[in-house]
Amino acid sequence: MKPNTRPQDSGTADGTPQFLYLYGIVRQGQPLPDGTGAELRAVPYGQLAAIVEQVPASVFSPEALEEKLQSVEWVAQTARKHESVLETARRHGPVIPARMCTLFSDFSAVETSLIKSEDWFRNLLQIFRGRHEWGLKVFCDQKILHAQVAADDFDASSLDKAAKSASPGQAYVLTRKRDARVAEASDVWIDDAIDEIVGAVESSAFDFRSRPLLGEDVTGRNDTMVFNLSVLVDEAAQDTFRAAVDDLSSRFSAYGFGLELTGPWPPYGFCNQEQRTEYERRSDVLVEETG
Numbered sequence: 001m002k003p004n005t006r007p008q009d010s011g012t013a014d015g016t017p018q019f020l021y022l023y024g025i026v027r028q029g030q031p032l033p034d035g036t037g038a039e040l041r042a043v044p045y046g047q048l049a050a051i052v053e054q055v056p057a058s059v060f061s062p063e064a065l066e067e068k069l070q071s072v073e074w075v076a077q078t079a080r081k082h083e084s085v086l087e088t089a090r091r092h093g094p095v096i097p098a099r100m101c102t103l104f105s106d107f108s109a110v111e112t113s114l115i116k117s118e119d120w121f122r123n124l125l126q127i128f129r130g131r132h133e134w135g136l137k138v139f140c141d142q143k144i145l146h147a148q149v150a151a152d153d154f155d156a157s158s159l160d161k162a163a164k165s166a167s168p169g170q171a172y173v174l175t176r177k178r179d180a181r182v183a184e185a186s187d188v189w190i191d192d193a194i195d196e197i198v199g200a201v202e203s204s205a206f207d208f209r210s211r212p213l214l215g216e217d218v219t220g221r222n223d224t225m226v227f228n229l230s231v232l233v234d235e236a237a238q239d240t241f242r243a244a245v246d247d248l249s250s251r252f253s254a255y256g257f258g259l260e261l262t263g264p265w266p267p268y269g270f271c272n273q274e275q276r277t278e279y280e281r282r283s284d285v286l287v288e289e290t291g
Helices: 062-068 072-092 107-116 118-128 142-152 154-164 168-202 235-255 273-281
Strands: 018-027 040-045 048-056 096-104 131-140 207-210 224-234 257-265
Touching: 018 072, 018 107, 018 118, 040 107, 048 107, 048 118, 062 072, 072 096, 096 107, 096 118, 107 118, 131 168, 131 235, 142 154, 142 168, 142 235, 154 168, 168 207, 168 224, 168 235, 224 235, 235 257
Parallel strands: none
Antiparallel strands: 018 048, 018 096, 040 048, 131 224, 131 257, 207 224
16 A cells, blocks of 8 residues: 655754654544644555644653653643643544654654554554543442441351450450451452442443552542453443443442543553454454445
């Protein structure tokens, strides 16, 4: 396949060195996002187009970027702009999002990337058509869960009752046994709750991926994250998916569970090499684009 005409490699009018900042990859001919504050250009190849912006090397060179990334304000501003471009692009059709600060030396380097992974990118755009990513985080207040389990679990209740009528030494031993039983039963409760959540999500999701758990220093919450999912959902199934999450949240709230749903987002969680290997095995979703 021959490449389409791409922009010529060039710097600014005064010769200032430039890099190309990649926002994402879309279908050739898909409108460029506007109103985002970015001066965007398309680098086309075949049925693909990379959305890029020329940025000054003085800001985005490895040395300068390392310093910039120490600034919370700069990172937040750059992230907002990056997300704005991708959110706007998503309204026009499927988009493969690039990570923030993905940089290329020139247009030829961008085109080489498109050529190298052309089939994979085309397959991804087909998979992402009409689908969006949602984030589902499950938190648990351990104190509430332990209190409920202590009241519900027969063994824990029996040990607690025995401790109240025992001698101080025996009461100490029995209380320790009760606490161990409550902790064990709570862990089982969490595992069972996660299994039920996965089952409910699976019924309305095209695909989902477990993500790393985040600590309280990141979440800003006092309860503990026990599960973290990225979920790829068909637009037609979004209401069903959200209703299922609402139902789960209501049913588990008495046991200290809180479900946090965010999105829809560009499908960041479904573009990595692990995903590529699985999608290549799932040949039923790797269909050729038409038109």
